[in-house]
Amino acid sequence: MNTSLMQSERTQSEPTRAPEAQERPRPIVPAVDIYETDASVVMLADVPGVAQDGVEITVDRGTLTLRAHNGQSAPQGFQPVYQEYVPADFERQFTLSDSIDTERIFASTKDGVLRVELPKARQAVPRKITVTRG
């Protein structure tokens, strides 16, 4: 009886993450806003702790991968007392439409918000055609 109880307890308390994953927390999927204008698609992502040079954006076969390094570190000479969050890097992937000009993607960060501007390819930008009376 005792043995089975022990076993069930062990199963219950089994960590949901592998030990190595706890040392280096899994990347967080950042919340994003995406909107479209006539000329481009703009993406905003919440990435607290990420500096401008900590952002890496790669485009491969229509897939955009966003990786952002979290530069937050523990205040020196302090011990943690209470923790609600564990700083982790950010990672998220998106599928791009053919209409994006991948050569001109531009990204910047401000106050922990990443802004990625994805300009549309020239042929994808709607043009106004004036109809003249013949």
Added chain:
Amino acid sequence: MFYDVFGPSWSTSEMERALDDLGRWYGRSRRGPADAMTPLNVWANEEAVAVTVEVPGIDPDSMSISIVGDTLTVGGKRITREAQKVTWLRQERGAYEFSRTIQLPFRVDPEGTEARIKDGVLTIALRRVESDKPRKIAVKAA
């Protein structure tokens, strides 16, 4: 039979994993009340306490910090200002307002408080009240 609903069909770890996956899926948008989406960490040593708060996109001018005894209150607001003529493809962030109140491990001196914001992370450093600091009592031989 209704108690079957609450039966042990899900173990704690399964539930935790499911919630964890849900959280990862929504990222930081696993947000019920606005306060839950503004997580903070508290750090301390014998002389001071430091509080870090994740506040992405929050205008530093909208932030307010107040200290009463050993109670700290932090608040702020995020406003979204985007051009009117846009087509939204995805909206997970949005505008919000938060206010967090926490009890610090000891009384702090409001005069000795410093706050700075970097890359959307607010760090507040608070100095312990002098009279509240631990003192070493020398033991004298009688």
